[in-house]
Amino acid sequence: MPDQYTSIVWEIRMPRAILGALVGGALAISGAAFQGIFRNPLVSSGILGVSSGAGFGAALAILLFNSTSYTYVFAFFFGGLAVLASYLIGRVYSSTTPAIMLVLGGVIVSSVFSALISFAKYVADPYNQLPTIVYWLMGSLATARYHDIAVGGIPMAVGISGLIAIRWRVNVLSMGDKEARSLGIDTVVNKGIIIACATLATAGAVCVSGIIGWVGLVMPHIGRMLVGNDNKVLIPASLSLGACFLIFVDNLGRLITGSEIPLGILTALVGGPFFVYLLKKTKGGGW
């Protein structure tokens, strides 16, 4: 086999596939955990503002340094900062429904960071920086190399392992704070661990791949249709579904046209019809 084939497979395709699996898995598992603890099947991994925060971080790095080399650090940092801000807003006053306050905090922080992203686009140089920002926001694995795995892989691996370990507690937390507490769970500590793990995983994913929507919302639902609602099984199932789905969609994006289609576009285009097909086939899994 010619040398360049070996190097294409091992140095370009392989890191891309590994990263795709990690990113898809991280987004899906965080989505599943968040849906559980917020008792809301409509939330996704970005609910606490991690995606918009990371998007702004990346845009800021592109503006400041006119290159993409600092985007990891900035995206990761601002993603984490956004979740922290949501968490603090959620604790501004002690409500009887802390979960709703937290989601509200996420909505506020997301919209602030979205506005900041728009502002960054507005002041960006339209020939050079603006396309870079827009392309980054659409999400892509095209530039994946092994060092991306080293950078994003560590927080993703830590977050994913944490969520796998604590997964059964998500069942109990999904009964609401009062019941979970009466069942013997320290809800503040348990939710804190889950939010921290999901944020690490999502921020790690977003900083290497850009913003990829849909996976964190829908993979957990596909998981529910296939394996049921028990998070003991659902959380690992979401992880592997997200991983497989993203590798598949990434390959599709690379192959169907001459130039690559950004991942963020294809995940919804492919995932939507597949979701409807599963709905019909499994009758929704008890909803």
Add this chain to the structure above:
Amino acid sequence: MLEVINASFSYKRLDVFKNINFRVNEGEVFCIVGPNGCGKTTLLDCLLGILSLKQGEILLNKRNIKIISPAETAKQLAYVPQLHEKTFPYSVIDIVLMGRAAHIGLFSAPSPRDVAIAEEVLELVGLTSFKDRPYTQLSGGEAQLVLLARALAQKTKIIIMDEPTAHLDFKNELTVLETIVQLVNNTGLSIIMATHFPNHAFYFENNSIDISVALMSRMTFSAVGSPSEVLSEDNLKSIYSINARVVSHRMDNDSELRQIIPISTVA
């Protein structure tokens, strides 16, 4: 087992209740009766350790509840909530297994022993055949029994219930009451329950359960005692502002079942 001494609670400046004293012994049912908004649920939340008293103390087996961790509390005190909005269609057995949470480590899942306990309590409430059904598809009464089973899976000596028969039809209501009577008689369980149906107290009394009733109104317990002495026409008039008759029905076994009949509001 559970003792409440001089308990007061307030949200910021709004007093909810004060000077509440009572104790619940083994095998006893303690019914808290009172009008809407009198603070019954808040009192239960304090007993569960979800809210903290402003003054006074709650002793659970002689230890102040403030210094007991949630896991430790859940091993001594279980809670059956009012029927609630169901979010995810967990199977019945998954719901009951949640009762084992206090016994399961942070990074663990239920063991075969936990599953055996869950199956055993499902049998106790007569829902063994519902084990794998989605909890969202159960009727109100069945769902209430599942929540009772979940509390039983905690293997505690005390269960706290908030309106266990709200929204249930006659048959389901009686099923829940009969299950409670059976449990108290067979296992020496103690039950603290808030209810809008003072007639339940007469039901328990008639089934020779050791029962006390507390009338809660104007931020405190205005009377505590046996159903026959506390649930009088005068007391009902004073706490609910209603005219009511307490009548007596002779049962087949020659016992008397008292019942309250609400007649009219007091102008």
